[in-house]
Amino acid sequence: MAAVHGVRALLSLHRSALFQRSFGLIPVQLTSTCLPTRLCSATTKRNKARPEQKNCNKSLLENLHLMGVDVEMARQRQPGVFRRKSLTNEQGLAEFLQSKGASSEEIASIISRFPRAITRSTEHLEERWELWRKILNTDSEMLSVLERSPESFFRSSDNKNFENIITFLTSLGFKTKDLQRLLVKAPRIFCGSLDLTRQKVNFLKDICVELGGTNPEQFTKTVLYKNVFIFSESIKRIRTNIDILRAYLGLGNSEMLAFIQGSAAKILVLSTEYLQNNLNSVELKMVSLGCQKADIQKLFYTYPVVLYISPATLSPKLECLLKVGIKVEQILETPRVLDYSTQNILGRLEQLQEVEYNFQKNGIGILDCSQKRFLAKMEKLKL
Incomplete structure (x- = not known):
């Protein structure tokens, strides 16, 4: 003993x-x-x-x-x-x-x-590391991704599946630089099953054919370039979101095809409930400001990212713009001004009021530019 x-x-x-x-x-x-x-x-x-x-x-x-x-x-x-x-x-x-x-x-x-x-065994770790090195160039790059998303490296014990996903994506036309972007932005893609990855790709190809597209491979690649997180969401969610948007906007096949592989790709992964609630909220807000449905449809078509913005954030942005005499029609023409935070918009409006900037005469494009360009324009206005 x-x-x-x-x-x-x-x-x-x-x-x-x-x-x-x-x-x-x-x-x-x-x-x-x-x-x-x-x-x-x-x-x-x-x-x-x-x-x-x-x-x-x-x-x-x-x-x-x-x-x-x-x-x-x-x-x-x-x-x-x-x-x-x-x-x-x-x-x-x-x-x-x-x-x-x-x-x-x-x-x-x-x-x-x-x-x-x-x-995970040391042998497994070494093998997985070598697979990642086929995509990323340095250990520091790999550590950066791993530290941000440890699940992407450690979740799966199947190194062969990881290798198969790389082979499959390469067969779709993704180059090494594209795979680098995928691994850095959405590393979980590589720890999912090959079957699910293939299903997502086939689903997008089917959407293209359904809408009369003639190049499903290019359509699929374009959509995934716009939003690689589509790989991480369910087919049911993406399909439902597409149906909601098409029903509201009343788009024909060719218009819907262009819409999906354009700016709409960014919002296809939103929760369906969130998408529907925001669509209803934006519609109510814009109607209260005197907009017609055609105006709202145009807003969603040209700037669907507005559906990312919660009602609690969107309303203050609109109110501070309208308060200084900007017309709702101007906002509809330049909706990207809504990209900026309320604090940023208020700060710029305050500086423009100091130089008595006339939005009706000069437009609101000055609000939709980088901080460096905005400051440069302000220096000219003060002369």
Whole structure:
């Protein structure tokens, strides 16, 4: 019995030393005689008893605390990780990420937000990293994406699926620079199933054919370029949103085809409820300002992004513009002024009032320009 306790004590000592060494807590020099860490995590005939499993969980928690992981957050996000009876690889994960340039804080953050990362073997991590290197050029680029979206790297254990998705997207005409953009902007695309990815593409091709398009491949690529997050949403949502917009706008096939692969692509991923509620709210607001339905339809067609803006944000923007004498017709002609925050609009209006700017004579284009151009124009107006 004393011998068993002695082995456990030795394991505990080496485990603590390894983790403190990894994160710069003490300068421990390991030799080939060191025992591997967290042997108690492996399930054997001798350690199936409940007390041993509890000890293993406690050991895991101690290791994660040493690494600076927010264990409470990790438990809430993926509690199953803490009930595992098989080996976890937090030590190997930490060493792997450190070798790629990650700091201890970044590693702790990654595990806190996606604790399943500690279940991936070092061999799997190396293989996945090499696959990512086929798209991104440097370790720092890859770490940036991984730190922002750890799920994209650790969610799937199927490296072959990841490789198949790259092959499939390449077959659609996506070049390496396009894949880089996809991986940076919407990395979760690459951790979904190949079948679902193929279904989304086929769905878009079908939409093109349904609307009389003659080049489904180009249509699909154009839409995905406009909004890669379409890959992340359900076909049902996208189809419903298309139907809602077409019914309201009363567009013919060719007009709808152009609309979808134009500015409308950006709003196809909105929650259907949110889209419908905003459509109704904008309509009510514009009618109250004297607009006809044709005016509102034109607004949605030329500037569908207005449906992204919540009613609570849109109303103050419109009111501050109308208050200084700008006509609603001018807003309809230059709807991009609504892109800017209410604070930004108010600040510009205040500066323009100081120079007695005449919106009826000069228009409102000055409100729809970069800050640098706006300041340059203000300097000329003050002369």
